[in-house]
Amino acid sequence: MSTSPLPGDASNDPSDDQTGRFVVQPNGRVRPLSPHLQIWRWHVTMFASILNRMTGGALSVGAVLVFVWLMALAFGPEAYATFTGWMGSPLGLLVWFGLTLALCMHLTGGVRHLIWDAGRGLSPKAADALSWASMIGGVVIAVAFWAFLFSSGRVGL
Amino acid sequence: MSRHTKTFVKGVKVSERHGAGEWTAERLSSAILVPLTLWGLWSGFALSGGGYDGALAWFRSPVNAVLLAVTLLVSVWHMQMGLKVIVDDYIHKPGSRRALLGLIGLLCVLLAAAGVFFIVRLALGSAPLPAGFGI
Numbered sequence: 001m002s003t004s005p006l007p008g009d010a011s012n013d014p015s016d017d018q019t020g021r022f023v024v025q026p027n028g029r030v031r032p033l034s035p036h037l038q039i040w041r042w043h044v045t046m047f048a049s050i051l052n053r054m055t056g057g058a059l060s061v062g063a064v065l066v067f068v069w070l071m072a073l074a075f076g077p078e079a080y081a082t083f084t085g086w087m088g089s090p091l092g093l094l095v096w097f098g099l100t101l102a103l104c105m106h107l108t109g110g111v112r113h114l115i116w117d118a119g120r121g122l123s124p125k126a127a128d129a130l131s132w133a134s135m136i137g138g139v140v141i142a143v144a145f146w147a148f149l150f151s152s153g154r155v156g157l
Numbered sequence: 158m159s160r161h162t163k164t165f166v167k168g169v170k171v172s173e174r175h176g177a178g179e180w181t182a183e184r185l186s187s188a189i190l191v192p193l194t195l196w197g198l199w200s201g202f203a204l205s206g207g208g209y210d211g212a213l214a215w216f217r218s219p220v221n222a223v224l225l226a227v228t229l230l231v232s233v234w235h236m237q238m239g240l241k242v243i244v245d246d247y248i249h250k251p252g253s254r255r256a257l258l259g260l261i262g263l264l265c266v267l268l269a270a271a272g273v274f275f276i277v278r279l280a281l282g283s284a285p286l287p288a289g290f291g292i
Binding site: 028063081100103111 | 165176182184190191194195197201202205206207208209212213216229232233236239240243245268271272275276278279285286
């Protein structure tokens with residue numbers, strides 16, 4: 001049984017608030033509290049947006065790994081052989097596959113956000129379609145990339 | 158300049174301080190990175206399994222070296238802005254936020270500076286490090 005009143009029944013007067021919908025900001029102003037993640041209905045645009053932030057964070061690790069690749073190369077053949085030895089192991093390949101997936105999804109997700117920022121595709125239907133398209137597109141590019149890598153014999157387990 | 162100057166574009170009030178510039182920089186770096194990322198995937202494919210000699214041969218092409226340096230610098234710029242937004246959103250203590258942002262800035266400067274240093278050496282065909290650095 002719900003203890004808090006329905007949103008439509010709640011008072012919008014902060015001084016009369018018994019629902020915890022208002023919060024006192026550090027500067028002393030009373031502001032409505034944003035609904036937490038658990039309260040939002042799950043939606044694909046929300047998921048795609050969260051995914052874009054998560055893949056972006058993962059790619060920071062990827063940037064460090066690419067930097068280590070450059071460093072190994074600059075330090076000569078022995079350092080480079082050590083590096084490719086680690087990265088060519090099954091675990092290393094899994095990490096690089098994950099980074100490729102993050103890169104491709106961040107790429108398609110970024111294009112989606114650029115389309116939205118241009119003011120296009122913002123109707124609920126178009127926004128949902130763009131979210132699905134960007135996520136599926138990212139996975140397809142990443143999987144195709146690794147399929148080509150393995151089929152060309154450049155990479156093997 | 159008054160801090161309360163209001164600027165309007167097409168009847169919409171725009172940021173009074175640096176918000177609009179940050180927004181534009183995020184989009185500009187994204188747009189530049191779209192073609193560079195596709196080129197990066199292509200390059201990753203070309204470099205895979207090529208070993209040390211293959212990678213050195215790849216760096217002998219000035220186009221590759223310059224594009225890689227540009228990709229690195231724009232990526233680090235984009236990454237710094239992205240991580241700053243995450244920290245701004247989730248870290249509420251001003252001291253912790255400043256410290257984290259400082260660390261992120263330091264990491265980004267290090268990645269950019271040392272990365273370009275390595276790329277220049279590889280493009281010029283310099284001897285493997287630590288040549289001449291006395292280690």
